[in-house]
Amino acid sequence: MEQTKKLSGLSANGVKIWGYLFLALGILSRSILQNGLLGLQETSMEDLLHAMQSSQTVMLYVTLALVFKACSTCAVPIFAFLLVEGAVHTNDLLKYCLRICGLAVVCELPYNLAASGKLMDLSSRNPVFAMALAMIVLLFYAKYGEKKAAHIGVKAVVTLAAFAWSFALRIEDGAAILLMVCALWGFRKERLYQNFVGACAAALCGIFSPFFFAAPMGVMVLHFYNGEKGEGNRKVQYLVYPVMLVLGGVVSLLL
Numbered sequence: 001m002e003q004t005k006k007l008s009g010l011s012a013n014g015v016k017i018w019g020y021l022f023l024a025l026g027i028l029s030r031s032i033l034q035n036g037l038l039g040l041q042e043t044s045m046e047d048l049l050h051a052m053q054s055s056q057t058v059m060l061y062v063t064l065a066l067v068f069k070a071c072s073t074c075a076v077p078i079f080a081f082l083l084v085e086g087a088v089h090t091n092d093l094l095k096y097c098l099r100i101c102g103l104a105v106v107c108e109l110p111y112n113l114a115a116s117g118k119l120m121d122l123s124s125r126n127p128v129f130a131m132a133l134a135m136i137v138l139l140f141y142a143k144y145g146e147k148k149a150a151h152i153g154v155k156a157v158v159t160l161a162a163f164a165w166s167f168a169l170r171i172e173d174g175a176a177i178l179l180m181v182c183a184l185w186g187f188r189k190e191r192l193y194q195n196f197v198g199a200c201a202a203a204l205c206g207i208f209s210p211f212f213f214a215a216p217m218g219v220m221v222l223h224f225y226n227g228e229k230g231e232g233n234r235k236v237q238y239l240v241y242p243v244m245l246v247l248g249g250v251v252s253l254l255l
Contacts, residue, residue: 010221012225035116037255080184097138114246124170130166130171
């Protein structure tokens with residue numbers, strides 16, 4: 001009975017599926033609704049407001065785009081948690097960090113296509129770069145784990161530098177992802193407190209964007225995490241996000 005209870009709920013891969021669903025809603029909002037159907041890149045705010053007043057269809061598209069964008073922020077606490085879990089259980093933290101950095105590079109062109117319809121766009125970076133920065137921060141956290149003044153100072157400097165780089169590189173949701181990872185890492189040994197702190201950190205991300213006031217709902221998914229990895233192909237899982245971005249970008253160009 002104890003083993004059955006342990007295996008009930010969601011494995012890490014099950015939690016990841018929920019994260020992908022929220023990511024898909026974000027791509028649907030930005031690529032399909034905003035860029036494809038509403039053409040916001042070529043539409044002024046005044047024209048959009050006029051179209052909303054004269055067309056119920058446009059009003060529906062705008063409403064769905066806002067709702068889906070808010071729902072997509074639920075992916076931030078989910079993937080921040082999975083990043084911390086991966087860092088805790090990996091046998092080689094450096095290799096794990098390099099894999100995340102590689103994924104960030106792979107996702108950039110698909111992200112540009114999904115976000116702007118162009119392969120080259122310097123206006124923002126994909127959010128996986130924030131995860132890569134977070135992994136670099138966790139490398140320092142793991143190396144300087146003792147509660148000494150010098151170690152605390154190093155971790156503080158590295159954390160502030162990561163936030164500075166996220167703003168300088170204009171990484172989408174970069175500061176929110178870093179905040180979530182740092183908060184969850186600090187309570188990684190206390191699951192109950194970790195979920196509570198995660199919900200608070202997710203709500204605090206509302207200072208970066210009002211859409212993040214929906215993000216604490218993502219922590220509800222983490223409540224059902226059973227501590228098991230689950231079955232899944234790691235290579236396929238790494239490819240899911242860039243493939244979704246490519247599909248979103250292609251469909252937006254066809255609309």
